[in-house]
Amino acid sequence: MRDAYRSDLDAITDALVEMTRLVGSAMARATTALLDADLALAESVIAADDQVDALYRQVEEQALDLLARQSPVAGDLRTVVTSLRIVADLERMGDLADHVASVARRRFPASAVPAELRGTVLEMGQVAQRIVTKAGSVIASRDVASAAELERDDDAMDSLHKRLFSLILADDWDGGVEAAIDVTLVGRYYERYADHAVSVARRVVFLVTGERPARVTS
Amino acid sequence: MRDAYRSDLDAITDALVEMTRLVGSAMARATTALLDADLALAESVIAADDQVDALYRQVEEQALDLLARQSPVAGDLRTVVTSLRIVADLERMGDLADHVASVARRRFPASAVPAELRGTVLEMGQVAQRIVTKAGSVIASRDVASAAELERDDDAMDSLHKRLFSLILADDWDGGVEAAIDVTLVGRYYERYADHAVSVARRVVFLVTGERPARVTS
Numbered sequence: 001m002r003d004a005y006r007s008d009l010d011a012i013t014d015a016l017v018e019m020t021r022l023v024g025s026a027m028a029r030a031t032t033a034l035l036d037a038d039l040a041l042a043e044s045v046i047a048a049d050d051q052v053d054a055l056y057r058q059v060e061e062q063a064l065d066l067l068a069r070q071s072p073v074a075g076d077l078r079t080v081v082t083s084l085r086i087v088a089d090l091e092r093m094g095d096l097a098d099h100v101a102s103v104a105r106r107r108f109p110a111s112a113v114p115a116e117l118r119g120t121v122l123e124m125g126q127v128a129q130r131i132v133t134k135a136g137s138v139i140a141s142r143d144v145a146s147a148a149e150l151e152r153d154d155d156a157m158d159s160l161h162k163r164l165f166s167l168i169l170a171d172d173w174d175g176g177v178e179a180a181i182d183v184t185l186v187g188r189y190y191e192r193y194a195d196h197a198v199s200v201a202r203r204v205v206f207l208v209t210g211e212r213p214a215r216v217t218s
Numbered sequence: 219m220r221d222a223y224r225s226d227l228d229a230i231t232d233a234l235v236e237m238t239r240l241v242g243s244a245m246a247r248a249t250t251a252l253l254d255a256d257l258a259l260a261e262s263v264i265a266a267d268d269q270v271d272a273l274y275r276q277v278e279e280q281a282l283d284l285l286a287r288q289s290p291v292a293g294d295l296r297t298v299v300t301s302l303r304i305v306a307d308l309e310r311m312g313d314l315a316d317h318v319a320s321v322a323r324r325r326f327p328a329s330a331v332p333a334e335l336r337g338t339v340l341e342m343g344q345v346a347q348r349i350v351t352k353a354g355s356v357i358a359s360r361d362v363a364s365a366a367e368l369e370r371d372d373d374a375m376d377s378l379h380k381r382l383f384s385l386i387l388a389d390d391w392d393g394g395v396e397a398a399i400d401v402t403l404v405g406r407y408y409e410r411y412a413d414h415a416v417s418v419a420r421r422v423v424f425l426v427t428g429e430r431p432a433r434v435t436s
Contacts, residue, residue, distance in 0.1 A: 064299060073286045074286065078282065081281075081282060084302065084303075085302075088303070088306065169395060169396060177395065180395045180402070181386070181387075181402045184398070184403060
């Protein structure tokens with residue numbers, strides 16, 4: 001019974017790590033689609049979200065099945081319930097990559113990102129990659145040190161998000177209201193993506209150390 | 219044991235219904251604070267979110283405790299796991315009310331909402347009230363019919379959200395970029411609030427009917 005539990009739990013962990021890979025790739029491709037106004041790429045990101053959703057349902061069923069068959073208690077119970085939380089964060093990260101791709105699609109053949117903001121959006125995409133890769137490592141290895149790094153990446157994302165607003169609020173910015181709306185939404189999607197990655201890491205830290213993660217509020 | 223389980227579960231349901239009341243009141247007050255540029259009211263909404271967070275942690279502990287002590291299976295297990303999902307949606311709805319209040323606070327003493335958009339934002343606040351009240355009823359009574367009504371309210375919210383964009387994108391709109399950013403964010407907060415309420419209702423429907431809820435994507 002103990003071994004069966006461990007192998008069920010490993011299957012869930014593997015699926016969660018696979019999801020970080022998928023939602024990481026989705027956000028990387030969504031960023032490229034957004035910056036290059038690449039319609040085909042945007043559509044491939046949107047279509048690929050089904051795979052993330054399928055894994056979400058799979059993990060949910062696996063966790064319920066494990067709870068029903070093994071009736072874990074204490075730390076084991078917390079591990080399974082934490083997986084249910086993490087899978088919800090990852091599913092949402094997939095949605096947010098999908099949303100970035102949808103903005104790219106909506107503005108095609110134009111780019112939704114004015115030239116003077118491209119560098120900042122590119123950096124947001126890069127920070128998103130770093131953060132989701134670390135979230136995958138934290139899930140796979142329960143590496144609490146990486147979780148702390150991930151918090152710093154999230155601070156970097158917040159700074160980039162603020163920079164985005166200061167650029168569109170500058171006196172000399174003349175991109176217009178439509179671009180301001182797109183950039184506001186896109187900025188929010190990246191920021192929320194990073195928040196969910198932080199939330200994943202904090203949940204793992206809570207499991208390992210018993211220290212309850214601070215609330216992710218933004 | 220059966221009775222203990224039932225009474226534990228009732229306590230969780232009561233806490234969830236109480237949370238719908240709190241996050242409903244928070245969004246109603248946040249809407250007033252936003253439209254009237256009422257700083258004290260905005261701050262009271264922001265401070266009150268701690269209560270929602272405390273209930274969130276309470277429900278999470280109650281659910282874990284119930285899983286550990288009673289080891290429910292089948293429908294009972296799904297009910298407890300669903301509560302964990304619902305409490306996360308409600309906690310997030312509290313955050314979104316907090317975010318609306320934060321926009322009001324940031325723009326004080328000005329109002330973040332230009333005069334020509336006030337009617338639409340007021341309506342979004344009213345739909346938010348209807349939808350969270352129904353979500354509370356659906357949790358309390360497992361009333362699947364109300365869940366369908368709630369989907370229609372969510373469609374109304376989506377229409378209002380689209381109207382908000384069409385107003386700020388109109389040729390004669392001269393509210394400027396800062397207002398466009400505020401309105402884009404606020405619109406998104408109301409829309410997400412409604413999405414989470416729909417998600418709550420769909421989870422209850424899934425419990426009652428076994429029909430898996432459609433994905434909430436926006």
